[in-house]
Amino acid sequence: MxxxxxxxxxxxxxxxxPEGPEQVMPFLENVTRGRGIPRERLASVAEHYLHFGGVxxxxxxxxxxxxxxxxxxxxxxxxxxxxxxxxxxxxxxxxxxxxxxxxxxxxxxxxxxxxxxxxxxxxxxxxxxxxxxxxxxxxxxxxxxxxxYFDHPLLISMFAEAIRDAAATLPEELRAQARLVFTAHSIPLRAASRCGPDLYERQVDYTSRLVAAAAGHQDFDQVWQSRSGPPQVPWLEPDVGDHLDALARDGVKAVIVCPVGFVADHIEVVWDLDTELAEQAAEAGIALARASTPNSxxxxxxxxxxxxxxxxxxxxxxxxxxxxxxxxxxxxxxxxxxxxxxxxx
Missing domain, CATH: 3.40.50.1400 (Rossmann fold)
Structure with missing residues (x-):
């Protein structure tokens, strides 16, 4: 050191x-350069950005x-x-x-x-x-x-406070039974041990345990989101959408989702969670509260x-x-x- x-x-x-509609595709081409991502896949992702004006x-x-x-x-x-x-x-x-x-x-x-x-x-x-x-x-x-800094005390306290704030937005009669779900960006299984055996996965799980304890929750679920690439390539699972379906089948009525793997509310938070997951929860009759990230x-x-x-x-x-x-x-x-x-x- x-x-x-x-x-x-x-x-x-x-x-x-990107910070404008005309920048979306060039930005995505930069992100995926050399990875052989089909143009139609980029166009699909571009719609997520265009939903927010391309910004x-x-x-x-x-x-x-x-x-x-x-x-x-x-x-x-x-x-x-x-x-x-x-x-x-x-x-x-x-x-x-x-x-x-x-x-x-x-x-x-x-x-x-x-x-x-x-x-x-x-x-x-x-x-x-x-x-x-x-x-x-x-x-x-x-x-x-x-x-x-995945285990820095300030990061842990910020997420714990965000969970408490999110819980307060749920109907009062559902707060005590709300299920806490942590989510982080999924990665291909072949990359999961690249820098040490399951390093990223273990760091995310450790941070989730620290945050849950600081927020006063004994139990929680750790899931993943925002996977991409061909379906035949295995990624970390379960996906947050699939997990929400399972919770609905089990009769869960309220969920607090904490995007612990993200330090800012960027597009994969505001689209995957605040848009797609929120719509899915509403259809399933689940009250969903999303904890904020540290942002600025x-x-x-x-x-x-x-x-x-x-x-x-x-x-x-x-x-x-x-x-x-x-x-x-x-x-x-x-x-x-x-x-x-x-x-x-």
């Missing part, structure tokens, strides 16, 4: 999303989060500029890192909008860092990815600054207490992998 010296900038690194919420949420991070830095007396870069859409991370170089940034912390380990949740962001530095050239700043909350901004602060000051990693913790890896410098098993090659 690198601890020497102070960071002179913070880079918020995210996935990206993904994610860029706006991230800009608001940067405002909160800047306020938190100012509160702590830390004069650190905050930059914004994306993998798949403007502002592209390559352009942002070039701008950082031109502004004289020499060493920056990188906060990614994913709490998880595994290839999609961690390694791809490391590859983004390495690609951006290579594009900028030898004068590119040193970029240090901050650690995974002050608590999430504190988490980002805390991660940077603990690294440069050499502090112990803040982790929520819980039995049977699962692995989490530390920071990576300039896109170097924390474990070679996570390589895309």
């Amino acid at each position: 690198t601890t020497a010296g102070d960071f002179d900038a913070l880079l918020l690194l995210s996935f990206g999303g 993904s919420p994610i860029n706006g949420i991230n800009r608001d989060l940067i405002v909160q991070i800047e306020a938190e830095l100012a509160r702590r007396g830390m004069e650190v500029p905050v930059y914004f870069g994306n993998r798949n859409w403007e502002p592209f991370v390559e352009d942002t890192v070039a701008h950082m170089r031109d502004n004289g940034v020499r060493r920056a912390a990188v906060f990614s909008t994913s709490a998880w380990g595994g290839y999609s949740g961690c390694t791809q962001y490391q590859e983004d860092i390495a690609r951006a530095r290579a594009a900028v050239g030898p004068e590119a700043p040193e970029l240090t990815k901050l650690r995974q 909350s002050p608590g999430f901004a504190r988490l980002a600054v805390d991660l940077m602060d603990e690294l440069q000051r050499g502090l112990p990693a803040a982790r929520a207490d819980g039995a049977d913790p699962v692995p989490g890896y530390g920071c990576t410098v300039n896109g170097a992998l924390c474990t070679p098993a996570c390589s895309s090659s």
Whole structure:
């Protein structure tokens, strides 16, 4: 773990999303480049974005989060500029890192909008860092990815509070019997052990257990959502829609769904849960309450600054207490992998 010296900038690194109808297909082509996804599948996904005017919420949420991070830095007396870069859409991370170089940034912390380990949740962001530095050239700043934060106390408390807030929106007579369901983005089974045996799945389950306990729930279900690709390729299951059908057959009348695998209400939350799942629940006669994600909350901004602060000051990693913790890896410098098993090659 690198601890020497102070960071002179913070880079918020995210996935990206379209901000107009004309951007939807080019964005999806960027996301799926090299994966052989049929055009008709992209057109189907594009309809999800077009339902909301072709605008993904994610860029706006991230800009608001940067405002909160800047306020938190100012509160702590830390004069650190905050930059914004994306993998798949403007502002592209390559352009942002070039701008950082031109502004004289020499060493920056990188906060990614994913709490998880595994290839999609961690390694791809490391590859983004390495690609951006290579594009900028030898004068590119040193970029240090901050650690995974799936078990950070602030993340746990934010989701626990969101569950309590969601429960309060249910009819009073149904609150005590509401079933708590956690959901996270599904991934192909062949990728599930890429960075260690079932690492992502175990991290999600561990976080769900921590959040459920903090929210005062003894029982919960862990399910998955937003799978894509050909149907013959197995992904993590059960799917949240299939699980809701099973709950309806069992006579469940109220469900609190917590998208614990997402740190923002982007398109796969507002479409898959707030649109499709909400319609499914209404048809089944189930009262559905959806817990919010951290989005651009002050608590999430504190988490980002805390991660940077603990690294440069050499502090112990803040982790929520819980039995049977699962692995989490530390920071990576300039896109170097924390474990070679996570390589895309």
